[in-house]
Amino acid sequence: MSLFHIHHREILNHNLAERQGHINVSFEFFPPRTSEMEEYFWHSIHRLSKLKPKFVSVTYGANSGDKKRTYSIIKEIKERTGLEAAPHLTCIDTSPTALQEIVQEYWRSGIRHIVALRGDLPIGSSRQDMYGLDLVVLLKKVGDFEISVAAYPEVHPEARNAQSDLINLKKKIDAGASRAITQFFFDIESYLRFRDRCLVAGIDTEIVPGILPVFNFRQLQRFAAMTNVKIPHWMSVMFDGLDQDIETSKMVGASIAIDMVKILIREGVKDFHFYTLNRDELTYAICHTLGIRSESRNTPVIS
Incomplete structure:
Protein backbone atom coordinates (compact mmCIF):
# COMPACT_ATOMS: atom_id res chain seq x y z
CA MET A 1 0.00 0.00 0.00
CA SER A 2 1.42 3.41 -0.95
CA LEU A 3 2.07 6.17 1.58
CA PHE A 4 -0.67 8.20 -0.12
CA HIS A 5 -3.27 5.53 0.50
CA ILE A 6 -2.11 5.02 4.08
CA HIS A 7 -2.38 8.77 4.72
CA HIS A 8 -5.83 8.89 3.06
CA ARG A 9 -7.06 6.03 5.24
CA GLU A 10 -5.73 7.73 8.38
CA ILE A 11 -7.58 10.94 7.48
CA LEU A 12 -10.86 9.04 7.00
CA ASN A 13 -10.47 7.18 10.29
CA HIS A 14 -9.54 10.39 12.11
CA ASN A 15 -12.67 12.10 10.80
CA LEU A 16 -14.72 9.08 11.86
CA ALA A 17 -13.27 9.18 15.38
CA GLU A 18 -14.06 12.89 15.68
CA ARG A 19 -17.65 12.29 14.59
CA GLN A 20 -18.38 9.54 17.12
CA GLY A 21 -21.29 10.64 19.25
CA HIS A 22 -22.71 12.80 16.45
CA ILE A 23 -23.86 10.20 13.94
CA ASN A 24 -27.55 9.37 13.51
CA VAL A 25 -28.76 6.19 11.85
CA PRO A 32 -42.29 -10.29 6.08
CA ARG A 33 -44.41 -12.68 3.99
CA THR A 34 -43.78 -16.02 5.69
CA SER A 35 -43.47 -17.25 9.27
CA GLU A 36 -39.76 -17.94 8.72
CA MET A 37 -39.21 -14.45 7.32
CA GLU A 38 -41.17 -13.00 10.23
CA GLU A 39 -38.94 -14.74 12.75
CA TYR A 40 -35.82 -13.34 11.11
CA PHE A 41 -37.49 -9.92 10.78
CA TRP A 42 -38.00 -9.65 14.53
CA HIS A 43 -34.53 -10.96 15.20
CA SER A 44 -33.16 -8.15 13.01
CA ILE A 45 -35.41 -5.53 14.59
CA HIS A 46 -34.36 -6.42 18.11
CA ARG A 47 -30.66 -6.62 17.31
CA LEU A 48 -30.58 -3.32 15.43
CA SER A 49 -32.79 -1.62 18.03
CA LYS A 50 -29.84 -1.94 20.45
CA LEU A 51 -28.02 0.62 18.29
CA LYS A 52 -30.68 3.19 19.22
CA PRO A 53 -31.62 4.37 15.73
CA LYS A 54 -33.28 7.72 15.24
CA PHE A 55 -36.23 5.82 13.75
CA VAL A 56 -37.08 2.68 11.83
CA SER A 57 -39.37 2.63 8.81
CA VAL A 58 -41.52 -0.09 7.27
CA THR A 59 -42.38 -0.13 3.58
CA TYR A 60 -45.91 -0.11 2.22
CA GLY A 61 -46.93 -2.84 -0.20
CA ALA A 62 -48.93 -2.53 -3.40
CA ASN A 63 -51.88 -4.62 -2.18
CA SER A 64 -54.28 -4.16 0.71
CA GLY A 65 -52.88 -7.12 2.67
CA ASP A 66 -49.38 -5.63 2.75
CA LYS A 67 -50.78 -2.23 3.65
CA LYS A 68 -52.62 -3.62 6.66
CA ARG A 69 -49.52 -5.56 7.61
CA THR A 70 -47.46 -2.36 7.63
CA TYR A 71 -49.90 -0.77 10.06
CA SER A 72 -49.86 -3.74 12.45
CA ILE A 73 -46.05 -4.07 12.31
CA ILE A 74 -45.55 -0.38 13.05
CA LYS A 75 -47.73 -0.64 16.15
CA GLU A 76 -45.95 -3.81 17.26
CA ILE A 77 -42.49 -2.29 16.82
CA LYS A 78 -43.47 0.61 19.07
CA GLU A 79 -44.90 -1.75 21.68
CA ARG A 80 -41.98 -4.21 21.64
CA THR A 81 -39.05 -1.82 21.35
CA GLY A 82 -40.21 1.71 22.11
CA LEU A 83 -38.49 2.89 18.93
CA GLU A 84 -39.91 5.64 16.77
CA ALA A 85 -41.57 3.67 13.99
CA ALA A 86 -42.40 5.41 10.71
CA PRO A 87 -44.73 3.72 8.22
CA HIS A 88 -44.29 4.30 4.52
CA LEU A 89 -47.45 5.61 2.89
CA THR A 90 -48.16 5.81 -0.84
CA CYS A 91 -50.97 7.41 -2.75
CA ILE A 92 -51.17 5.05 -5.75
CA ASP A 93 -54.56 3.35 -6.15
CA THR A 94 -55.93 4.96 -2.99
CA SER A 95 -58.47 7.77 -2.92
CA PRO A 96 -57.82 10.98 -0.94
CA THR A 97 -60.70 10.03 1.36
CA ALA A 98 -59.24 6.60 2.08
CA LEU A 99 -55.80 8.11 2.62
CA GLN A 100 -57.18 10.63 5.06
CA GLU A 101 -58.81 7.82 7.06
CA ILE A 102 -55.49 5.91 7.17
CA VAL A 103 -53.59 9.01 8.26
CA GLN A 104 -56.15 9.84 10.95
CA GLU A 105 -55.85 6.30 12.31
CA TYR A 106 -52.08 6.66 12.47
CA TRP A 107 -52.45 9.94 14.33
CA ARG A 108 -54.90 8.40 16.82
CA SER A 109 -52.44 5.54 17.37
CA GLY A 110 -49.66 7.95 18.31
CA ILE A 111 -47.73 7.61 15.05
CA ARG A 112 -46.14 10.99 14.37
CA HIS A 113 -43.62 10.22 11.61
CA ILE A 114 -44.55 9.05 8.10
CA VAL A 115 -42.45 8.38 5.01
CA ALA A 116 -44.58 9.92 2.24
CA LEU A 117 -44.15 8.52 -1.27
CA ARG A 118 -46.06 8.46 -4.52
CA GLY A 119 -45.48 4.74 -4.93
CA ASP A 120 -44.81 2.58 -7.97
CA LEU A 121 -47.30 2.78 -10.80
CA PRO A 122 -49.17 -0.44 -11.65
CA ILE A 123 -47.84 -2.20 -14.75
CA ASP A 144 -48.27 18.07 12.52
CA PHE A 145 -46.50 14.94 11.31
CA GLU A 146 -42.78 14.59 10.89
CA ILE A 147 -42.52 13.70 7.20
CA SER A 148 -39.69 12.05 5.29
CA VAL A 149 -39.78 12.13 1.49
CA ALA A 150 -37.70 10.55 -1.26
CA ALA A 151 -34.86 12.18 -3.20
CA TYR A 152 -32.93 10.94 -6.23
CA PRO A 153 -29.26 11.95 -6.63
CA GLU A 154 -29.20 10.26 -10.04
CA ILE A 167 -38.11 21.48 -8.24
CA ASN A 168 -40.47 18.68 -7.25
CA LEU A 169 -38.37 17.91 -4.17
CA LYS A 170 -38.34 21.58 -3.15
CA LYS A 171 -42.15 21.70 -3.40
CA LYS A 172 -42.41 18.74 -1.01
CA ILE A 173 -40.02 20.39 1.45
CA ASP A 174 -41.84 23.71 1.21
CA ALA A 175 -45.13 21.89 1.87
CA GLY A 176 -43.83 20.62 5.19
CA ALA A 177 -41.52 17.64 4.70
CA SER A 178 -38.91 17.34 7.43
CA ARG A 179 -36.13 15.58 5.53
CA ALA A 180 -35.33 13.85 2.27
CA ILE A 181 -33.96 10.32 2.18
CA THR A 182 -32.13 9.44 -1.00
CA GLN A 183 -32.44 6.42 -3.21
CA PHE A 184 -29.44 4.15 -2.66
CA PHE A 185 -26.37 5.08 -4.68
CA PHE A 186 -22.72 4.08 -5.09
CA ASP A 187 -21.38 7.12 -6.95
CA ILE A 188 -20.57 9.41 -4.03
CA GLU A 189 -19.90 12.37 -6.32
CA SER A 190 -23.49 12.13 -7.57
CA TYR A 191 -24.75 12.51 -4.00
CA LEU A 192 -22.43 15.42 -3.20
CA ARG A 193 -23.35 17.28 -6.40
CA PHE A 194 -27.01 16.68 -5.65
CA ARG A 195 -26.63 18.02 -2.12
CA ASP A 196 -24.94 21.14 -3.48
CA ARG A 197 -27.75 21.67 -5.99
CA CYS A 198 -30.30 21.32 -3.20
CA LEU A 199 -28.58 24.07 -1.22
CA VAL A 200 -28.51 26.36 -4.25
CA ALA A 201 -32.24 25.67 -4.77
CA GLY A 202 -32.99 26.75 -1.21
CA ILE A 203 -33.57 23.28 0.23
CA ASP A 204 -32.14 23.56 3.72
CA THR A 205 -33.37 20.27 5.23
CA GLU A 206 -31.16 17.23 5.73
CA ILE A 207 -30.53 15.19 2.57
CA VAL A 208 -30.02 11.82 4.23
CA PRO A 209 -28.01 9.35 2.12
CA GLY A 210 -29.67 5.97 1.69
CA ILE A 211 -27.08 3.22 2.14
CA LEU A 212 -27.68 -0.26 0.73
CA PRO A 213 -25.25 -2.86 2.13
CA VAL A 214 -24.85 -5.34 -0.74
CA PHE A 215 -24.66 -9.08 -0.22
CA ASN A 216 -26.31 -10.24 -3.45
CA PHE A 217 -24.85 -8.49 -6.48
CA ARG A 218 -27.32 -9.99 -8.98
CA GLN A 219 -30.19 -8.71 -6.86
CA LEU A 220 -28.54 -5.30 -6.74
CA GLN A 221 -28.34 -5.20 -10.55
CA ARG A 222 -32.09 -5.80 -10.75
CA PHE A 223 -32.80 -3.06 -8.21
CA ALA A 224 -30.50 -0.63 -10.00
CA ALA A 225 -32.12 -1.28 -13.39
CA PHE A 239 -18.13 -9.02 -6.96
CA ASP A 240 -17.00 -10.97 -10.01
CA GLY A 241 -17.09 -14.73 -9.35
CA LEU A 242 -18.92 -14.43 -6.01
CA ASP A 243 -22.45 -15.39 -7.13
CA GLN A 244 -22.32 -18.60 -5.08
CA ASP A 245 -20.10 -17.27 -2.29
CA ILE A 246 -22.48 -15.38 -0.01
CA GLU A 247 -20.09 -15.03 2.92
CA THR A 248 -17.36 -13.39 0.85
CA SER A 249 -19.99 -11.21 -0.85
CA LYS A 250 -21.08 -9.98 2.58
CA MET A 251 -17.52 -9.02 3.44
CA VAL A 252 -17.10 -7.16 0.15
CA GLY A 253 -20.46 -5.42 0.55
CA ALA A 254 -19.69 -4.33 4.11
CA SER A 255 -16.29 -2.98 3.04
CA ILE A 256 -17.86 -0.91 0.24
CA ALA A 257 -20.54 0.54 2.53
CA ILE A 258 -18.04 1.36 5.29
CA ASP A 259 -15.77 3.20 2.84
CA MET A 260 -18.75 5.14 1.48
CA VAL A 261 -19.88 6.19 4.94
CA LYS A 262 -16.37 7.24 5.97
CA ILE A 263 -16.06 9.49 2.91
CA LEU A 264 -19.54 10.96 3.49
CA ILE A 265 -18.69 11.68 7.14
CA ARG A 266 -15.58 13.52 5.96
CA GLU A 267 -17.92 15.60 3.75
CA GLY A 268 -20.00 16.59 6.78
CA VAL A 269 -22.80 14.02 6.62
CA LYS A 270 -24.07 12.94 10.04
CA ASP A 271 -27.33 11.11 9.22
CA PHE A 272 -27.51 7.77 7.41
CA HIS A 273 -30.51 5.63 6.41
CA PHE A 274 -29.80 1.93 5.89
CA TYR A 275 -31.85 -0.25 3.57
CA THR A 276 -31.54 -3.45 5.60
CA LEU A 277 -33.60 -5.81 3.40
CA ASN A 278 -34.68 -7.24 6.78
CA ARG A 279 -31.15 -8.50 7.51
CA ASP A 280 -29.14 -7.26 10.43
CA GLU A 281 -25.62 -8.64 9.85
CA LEU A 282 -24.12 -6.11 7.46
CA THR A 283 -25.87 -3.07 8.90
CA TYR A 284 -24.87 -4.04 12.43
CA ALA A 285 -21.24 -4.56 11.40
CA ILE A 286 -21.12 -1.22 9.57
CA CYS A 287 -22.61 0.65 12.53
CA GLU A 295 -23.14 -1.82 24.78
CA SER A 296 -22.94 1.99 25.00
CA ARG A 297 -26.21 2.31 26.91
CA ASN A 298 -25.02 4.73 29.59
CA THR A 299 -23.23 6.99 27.15
CA PRO A 300 -25.08 6.57 23.86
CA VAL A 301 -23.11 7.43 20.75
CA ILE A 302 -26.17 8.29 18.69
CA SER A 303 -27.19 11.87 19.31
Whole structure:
Protein backbone atom coordinates (compact mmCIF):
# COMPACT_ATOMS: atom_id res chain seq x y z
CA MET A 1 0.00 0.00 0.00
CA SER A 2 1.42 3.41 -0.95
CA LEU A 3 2.07 6.17 1.58
CA PHE A 4 -0.67 8.20 -0.12
CA HIS A 5 -3.27 5.53 0.50
CA ILE A 6 -2.11 5.02 4.08
CA HIS A 7 -2.38 8.77 4.72
CA HIS A 8 -5.83 8.89 3.06
CA ARG A 9 -7.06 6.03 5.24
CA GLU A 10 -5.73 7.73 8.38
CA ILE A 11 -7.58 10.94 7.48
CA LEU A 12 -10.86 9.04 7.00
CA ASN A 13 -10.47 7.18 10.29
CA HIS A 14 -9.54 10.39 12.11
CA ASN A 15 -12.67 12.10 10.80
CA LEU A 16 -14.72 9.08 11.86
CA ALA A 17 -13.27 9.18 15.38
CA GLU A 18 -14.06 12.89 15.68
CA ARG A 19 -17.65 12.29 14.59
CA GLN A 20 -18.38 9.54 17.12
CA GLY A 21 -21.29 10.64 19.25
CA HIS A 22 -22.71 12.80 16.45
CA ILE A 23 -23.86 10.20 13.94
CA ASN A 24 -27.55 9.37 13.51
CA VAL A 25 -28.76 6.19 11.85
CA SER A 26 -32.16 4.92 10.77
CA PHE A 27 -33.18 1.56 9.34
CA GLU A 28 -35.72 0.46 6.72
CA PHE A 29 -37.57 -2.87 6.79
CA PHE A 30 -40.35 -4.47 4.76
CA PRO A 31 -43.31 -6.61 5.96
CA PRO A 32 -42.29 -10.29 6.08
CA ARG A 33 -44.41 -12.68 3.99
CA THR A 34 -43.78 -16.02 5.69
CA SER A 35 -43.47 -17.25 9.27
CA GLU A 36 -39.76 -17.94 8.72
CA MET A 37 -39.21 -14.45 7.32
CA GLU A 38 -41.17 -13.00 10.23
CA GLU A 39 -38.94 -14.74 12.75
CA TYR A 40 -35.82 -13.34 11.11
CA PHE A 41 -37.49 -9.92 10.78
CA TRP A 42 -38.00 -9.65 14.53
CA HIS A 43 -34.53 -10.96 15.20
CA SER A 44 -33.16 -8.15 13.01
CA ILE A 45 -35.41 -5.53 14.59
CA HIS A 46 -34.36 -6.42 18.11
CA ARG A 47 -30.66 -6.62 17.31
CA LEU A 48 -30.58 -3.32 15.43
CA SER A 49 -32.79 -1.62 18.03
CA LYS A 50 -29.84 -1.94 20.45
CA LEU A 51 -28.02 0.62 18.29
CA LYS A 52 -30.68 3.19 19.22
CA PRO A 53 -31.62 4.37 15.73
CA LYS A 54 -33.28 7.72 15.24
CA PHE A 55 -36.23 5.82 13.75
CA VAL A 56 -37.08 2.68 11.83
CA SER A 57 -39.37 2.63 8.81
CA VAL A 58 -41.52 -0.09 7.27
CA THR A 59 -42.38 -0.13 3.58
CA TYR A 60 -45.91 -0.11 2.22
CA GLY A 61 -46.93 -2.84 -0.20
CA ALA A 62 -48.93 -2.53 -3.40
CA ASN A 63 -51.88 -4.62 -2.18
CA SER A 64 -54.28 -4.16 0.71
CA GLY A 65 -52.88 -7.12 2.67
CA ASP A 66 -49.38 -5.63 2.75
CA LYS A 67 -50.78 -2.23 3.65
CA LYS A 68 -52.62 -3.62 6.66
CA ARG A 69 -49.52 -5.56 7.61
CA THR A 70 -47.46 -2.36 7.63
CA TYR A 71 -49.90 -0.77 10.06
CA SER A 72 -49.86 -3.74 12.45
CA ILE A 73 -46.05 -4.07 12.31
CA ILE A 74 -45.55 -0.38 13.05
CA LYS A 75 -47.73 -0.64 16.15
CA GLU A 76 -45.95 -3.81 17.26
CA ILE A 77 -42.49 -2.29 16.82
CA LYS A 78 -43.47 0.61 19.07
CA GLU A 79 -44.90 -1.75 21.68
CA ARG A 80 -41.98 -4.21 21.64
CA THR A 81 -39.05 -1.82 21.35
CA GLY A 82 -40.21 1.71 22.11
CA LEU A 83 -38.49 2.89 18.93
CA GLU A 84 -39.91 5.64 16.77
CA ALA A 85 -41.57 3.67 13.99
CA ALA A 86 -42.40 5.41 10.71
CA PRO A 87 -44.73 3.72 8.22
CA HIS A 88 -44.29 4.30 4.52
CA LEU A 89 -47.45 5.61 2.89
CA THR A 90 -48.16 5.81 -0.84
CA CYS A 91 -50.97 7.41 -2.75
CA ILE A 92 -51.17 5.05 -5.75
CA ASP A 93 -54.56 3.35 -6.15
CA THR A 94 -55.93 4.96 -2.99
CA SER A 95 -58.47 7.77 -2.92
CA PRO A 96 -57.82 10.98 -0.94
CA THR A 97 -60.70 10.03 1.36
CA ALA A 98 -59.24 6.60 2.08
CA LEU A 99 -55.80 8.11 2.62
CA GLN A 100 -57.18 10.63 5.06
CA GLU A 101 -58.81 7.82 7.06
CA ILE A 102 -55.49 5.91 7.17
CA VAL A 103 -53.59 9.01 8.26
CA GLN A 104 -56.15 9.84 10.95
CA GLU A 105 -55.85 6.30 12.31
CA TYR A 106 -52.08 6.66 12.47
CA TRP A 107 -52.45 9.94 14.33
CA ARG A 108 -54.90 8.40 16.82
CA SER A 109 -52.44 5.54 17.37
CA GLY A 110 -49.66 7.95 18.31
CA ILE A 111 -47.73 7.61 15.05
CA ARG A 112 -46.14 10.99 14.37
CA HIS A 113 -43.62 10.22 11.61
CA ILE A 114 -44.55 9.05 8.10
CA VAL A 115 -42.45 8.38 5.01
CA ALA A 116 -44.58 9.92 2.24
CA LEU A 117 -44.15 8.52 -1.27
CA ARG A 118 -46.06 8.46 -4.52
CA GLY A 119 -45.48 4.74 -4.93
CA ASP A 120 -44.81 2.58 -7.97
CA LEU A 121 -47.30 2.78 -10.80
CA PRO A 122 -49.17 -0.44 -11.65
CA ILE A 123 -47.84 -2.20 -14.75
CA GLY A 124 -49.31 -0.62 -17.87
CA SER A 125 -50.47 2.52 -16.07
CA SER A 126 -49.19 5.97 -16.97
CA ARG A 127 -51.70 8.18 -15.16
CA GLN A 128 -52.01 9.03 -11.49
CA ASP A 129 -54.24 11.43 -9.60
CA MET A 130 -51.93 12.10 -6.66
CA TYR A 131 -48.21 12.57 -6.18
CA GLY A 132 -45.87 12.71 -3.21
CA LEU A 133 -46.46 16.47 -2.89
CA ASP A 134 -50.22 15.93 -2.57
CA LEU A 135 -49.62 13.36 0.16
CA VAL A 136 -47.41 15.76 2.14
CA VAL A 137 -50.14 18.41 1.94
CA LEU A 138 -52.78 15.89 3.09
CA LEU A 139 -50.62 14.77 6.03
CA LYS A 140 -50.11 18.32 7.23
CA LYS A 141 -53.85 18.96 7.10
CA VAL A 142 -54.49 16.01 9.42
CA GLY A 143 -51.73 16.70 11.94
CA ASP A 144 -48.27 18.07 12.52
CA PHE A 145 -46.50 14.94 11.31
CA GLU A 146 -42.78 14.59 10.89
CA ILE A 147 -42.52 13.70 7.20
CA SER A 148 -39.69 12.05 5.29
CA VAL A 149 -39.78 12.13 1.49
CA ALA A 150 -37.70 10.55 -1.26
CA ALA A 151 -34.86 12.18 -3.20
CA TYR A 152 -32.93 10.94 -6.23
CA PRO A 153 -29.26 11.95 -6.63
CA GLU A 154 -29.20 10.26 -10.04
CA VAL A 155 -32.68 11.59 -11.02
CA HIS A 156 -36.02 9.80 -10.72
CA PRO A 157 -36.54 7.41 -13.66
CA GLU A 158 -39.76 9.21 -14.66
CA ALA A 159 -38.53 12.78 -14.24
CA ARG A 160 -38.27 14.96 -17.36
CA ASN A 161 -34.83 16.11 -16.27
CA ALA A 162 -32.69 16.76 -13.19
CA GLN A 163 -34.01 20.29 -12.73
CA SER A 164 -37.67 19.29 -12.73
CA ASP A 165 -36.86 16.53 -10.27
CA LEU A 166 -35.17 19.05 -7.97
CA ILE A 167 -38.11 21.48 -8.24
CA ASN A 168 -40.47 18.68 -7.25
CA LEU A 169 -38.37 17.91 -4.17
CA LYS A 170 -38.34 21.58 -3.15
CA LYS A 171 -42.15 21.70 -3.40
CA LYS A 172 -42.41 18.74 -1.01
CA ILE A 173 -40.02 20.39 1.45
CA ASP A 174 -41.84 23.71 1.21
CA ALA A 175 -45.13 21.89 1.87
CA GLY A 176 -43.83 20.62 5.19
CA ALA A 177 -41.52 17.64 4.70
CA SER A 178 -38.91 17.34 7.43
CA ARG A 179 -36.13 15.58 5.53
CA ALA A 180 -35.33 13.85 2.27
CA ILE A 181 -33.96 10.32 2.18
CA THR A 182 -32.13 9.44 -1.00
CA GLN A 183 -32.44 6.42 -3.21
CA PHE A 184 -29.44 4.15 -2.66
CA PHE A 185 -26.37 5.08 -4.68
CA PHE A 186 -22.72 4.08 -5.09
CA ASP A 187 -21.38 7.12 -6.95
CA ILE A 188 -20.57 9.41 -4.03
CA GLU A 189 -19.90 12.37 -6.32
CA SER A 190 -23.49 12.13 -7.57
CA TYR A 191 -24.75 12.51 -4.00
CA LEU A 192 -22.43 15.42 -3.20
CA ARG A 193 -23.35 17.28 -6.40
CA PHE A 194 -27.01 16.68 -5.65
CA ARG A 195 -26.63 18.02 -2.12
CA ASP A 196 -24.94 21.14 -3.48
CA ARG A 197 -27.75 21.67 -5.99
CA CYS A 198 -30.30 21.32 -3.20
CA LEU A 199 -28.58 24.07 -1.22
CA VAL A 200 -28.51 26.36 -4.25
CA ALA A 201 -32.24 25.67 -4.77
CA GLY A 202 -32.99 26.75 -1.21
CA ILE A 203 -33.57 23.28 0.23
CA ASP A 204 -32.14 23.56 3.72
CA THR A 205 -33.37 20.27 5.23
CA GLU A 206 -31.16 17.23 5.73
CA ILE A 207 -30.53 15.19 2.57
CA VAL A 208 -30.02 11.82 4.23
CA PRO A 209 -28.01 9.35 2.12
CA GLY A 210 -29.67 5.97 1.69
CA ILE A 211 -27.08 3.22 2.14
CA LEU A 212 -27.68 -0.26 0.73
CA PRO A 213 -25.25 -2.86 2.13
CA VAL A 214 -24.85 -5.34 -0.74
CA PHE A 215 -24.66 -9.08 -0.22
CA ASN A 216 -26.31 -10.24 -3.45
CA PHE A 217 -24.85 -8.49 -6.48
CA ARG A 218 -27.32 -9.99 -8.98
CA GLN A 219 -30.19 -8.71 -6.86
CA LEU A 220 -28.54 -5.30 -6.74
CA GLN A 221 -28.34 -5.20 -10.55
CA ARG A 222 -32.09 -5.80 -10.75
CA PHE A 223 -32.80 -3.06 -8.21
CA ALA A 224 -30.50 -0.63 -10.00
CA ALA A 225 -32.12 -1.28 -13.39
CA MET A 226 -35.51 -0.31 -11.96
CA THR A 227 -34.34 2.81 -10.14
CA ASN A 228 -31.89 4.51 -12.51
CA VAL A 229 -28.94 3.86 -10.19
CA LYS A 230 -25.49 3.56 -11.73
CA ILE A 231 -23.36 0.64 -10.60
CA PRO A 232 -19.68 1.57 -11.02
CA HIS A 233 -17.52 -0.82 -12.99
CA TRP A 234 -15.22 -1.33 -10.01
CA MET A 235 -18.13 -2.87 -8.08
CA SER A 236 -18.72 -5.40 -10.85
CA VAL A 237 -15.04 -6.31 -10.66
CA MET A 238 -15.14 -6.68 -6.87
CA PHE A 239 -18.13 -9.02 -6.96
CA ASP A 240 -17.00 -10.97 -10.01
CA GLY A 241 -17.09 -14.73 -9.35
CA LEU A 242 -18.92 -14.43 -6.01
CA ASP A 243 -22.45 -15.39 -7.13
CA GLN A 244 -22.32 -18.60 -5.08
CA ASP A 245 -20.10 -17.27 -2.29
CA ILE A 246 -22.48 -15.38 -0.01
CA GLU A 247 -20.09 -15.03 2.92
CA THR A 248 -17.36 -13.39 0.85
CA SER A 249 -19.99 -11.21 -0.85
CA LYS A 250 -21.08 -9.98 2.58
CA MET A 251 -17.52 -9.02 3.44
CA VAL A 252 -17.10 -7.16 0.15
CA GLY A 253 -20.46 -5.42 0.55
CA ALA A 254 -19.69 -4.33 4.11
CA SER A 255 -16.29 -2.98 3.04
CA ILE A 256 -17.86 -0.91 0.24
CA ALA A 257 -20.54 0.54 2.53
CA ILE A 258 -18.04 1.36 5.29
CA ASP A 259 -15.77 3.20 2.84
CA MET A 260 -18.75 5.14 1.48
CA VAL A 261 -19.88 6.19 4.94
CA LYS A 262 -16.37 7.24 5.97
CA ILE A 263 -16.06 9.49 2.91
CA LEU A 264 -19.54 10.96 3.49
CA ILE A 265 -18.69 11.68 7.14
CA ARG A 266 -15.58 13.52 5.96
CA GLU A 267 -17.92 15.60 3.75
CA GLY A 268 -20.00 16.59 6.78
CA VAL A 269 -22.80 14.02 6.62
CA LYS A 270 -24.07 12.94 10.04
CA ASP A 271 -27.33 11.11 9.22
CA PHE A 272 -27.51 7.77 7.41
CA HIS A 273 -30.51 5.63 6.41
CA PHE A 274 -29.80 1.93 5.89
CA TYR A 275 -31.85 -0.25 3.57
CA THR A 276 -31.54 -3.45 5.60
CA LEU A 277 -33.60 -5.81 3.40
CA ASN A 278 -34.68 -7.24 6.78
CA ARG A 279 -31.15 -8.50 7.51
CA ASP A 280 -29.14 -7.26 10.43
CA GLU A 281 -25.62 -8.64 9.85
CA LEU A 282 -24.12 -6.11 7.46
CA THR A 283 -25.87 -3.07 8.90
CA TYR A 284 -24.87 -4.04 12.43
CA ALA A 285 -21.24 -4.56 11.40
CA ILE A 286 -21.12 -1.22 9.57
CA CYS A 287 -22.61 0.65 12.53
CA HIS A 288 -20.17 -1.04 14.89
CA THR A 289 -17.31 0.17 12.70
CA LEU A 290 -18.76 3.69 12.90
CA GLY A 291 -18.53 3.53 16.67
CA ILE A 292 -22.25 2.94 17.22
CA ARG A 293 -22.18 0.21 19.85
CA SER A 294 -25.03 -1.66 21.50
CA GLU A 295 -23.14 -1.82 24.78
CA SER A 296 -22.94 1.99 25.00
CA ARG A 297 -26.21 2.31 26.91
CA ASN A 298 -25.02 4.73 29.59
CA THR A 299 -23.23 6.99 27.15
CA PRO A 300 -25.08 6.57 23.86
CA VAL A 301 -23.11 7.43 20.75
CA ILE A 302 -26.17 8.29 18.69
CA SER A 303 -27.19 11.87 19.31
